[in-house]
């Protein structure tokens with residue numbers, strides 16, 4: 265099973281399964297001298313934990329991060345950083361019972377084919393959303409690295425099914441409000457309508473999807489490398505590494521296909537001695553390189569595939585058509601818990617590219 269690593273200068277390798285012993289990450293390439301405490305990493309991890317409301321899975325995990333290496337006296341040492349969380353609240357029975365019946369919409373069937381039935385299917389195994397805990401741990405380090413050069417990462421829920429955050433919200437509003445409600449939306453009224461949408465689907469044994477917007481603020485112009493290492497392709501890849509992601513767009517995105525060049529072009533101007541664009545339809549990236557404008561990416565999540573409604577499937581052992589009714593514990597909507605994951609993935613890609621561009625020094629002695 266290859267494909268567990270991402271990044272070039274800052275390399276993340278993740279490991280673990282949903283119902284195995286743990287989920288963790290090794291980060292290679294982090295400069296020495298970065299101040300980081302276990303508490304700071306835990307703050308990020310706690311954003312991803314299921315909230316106590318009905319909008320998330322009933323699986324209750326403490327998700328207390330253990331830092332096993334690479335950090336000494338609250339500073340990175342330059343050595344690989346290994347971190348993990350233990351899986352404790354595990355109930356594999358529903359998965360054992362339905363082992364031969366692949367869940368429609370989940371990875372069960374293609375994974376069974378790819379790994380000849382040897383893959384750990386319990387709780388989705390390696391394909392579980394729980395793997396994203398590893399991205400969030402690593403993202404905490406990446407965010408600290410970005411702090412050293414003034415880059416900030418934000419993310420917020422902008423759509424749940426048909427309920428949209430249609431007005432523009434100020435960055436400060438996002439900073440202050442996102443983690444104040446269960447759906448991670450910056451507008452409390454819209455958040456309430458989104459929550460209703462999730463609860464309605466959940467009561468009917470169903471699920472809903474939505475959209476998360478990720479933002480990178482204060483990124484300098486000039487990050488990214490053509491052709492196969494463009495900043496936007498690396499961000500898109502990182503986003504598609506989040507399970508349940510079905511679409512990624514930057515700036516005007518798909519909408520750009522229906523307007524004219526004169527409307528889509530972001531015209532240049534000088535402001536306070538610096539070059540800016542008067543609009544940001546490019547979403548902060550041109551030619552795969554950051555423009556210095558905010559990087560804006562929208563990530564579409566499908567509705568959770570594991571639903572308790574009866575659905576058609578095939579018994580792989582008997583090769584007979586059958587039906588499945590799921591009993592496991594699932595998120596009725598993935599979006600709220602994916603918000604910190606989108607932040608983490610953005611932070612990892614930006615930190616990697618900032619290091620490649622020499623923006624973050626190999627030893628951060630000046631910060632200590």
Ligand SMILES: Cc1cc2nc3c(=O)[nH]c(=O)nc-3n(C[C@H](O)[C@H](O)[C@H](O)COP(=O)(O)O)c2cc1C
Pocket residue numbers: 321369370371388391392393394396506507508509566568569570593594595598601602605
């Ligand atoms: C934070 C998070 C939580 C998730 N929780 C669930 C869940 O409870 N039930 C489920 O069926 N899928 C869940 N998923 C999505 C599945 O892991 C994903 O749909 C599956 O691996 C198939 O991959 P694909 O949808 O990208 O094709 C979650 C994803 C994330 C990011």
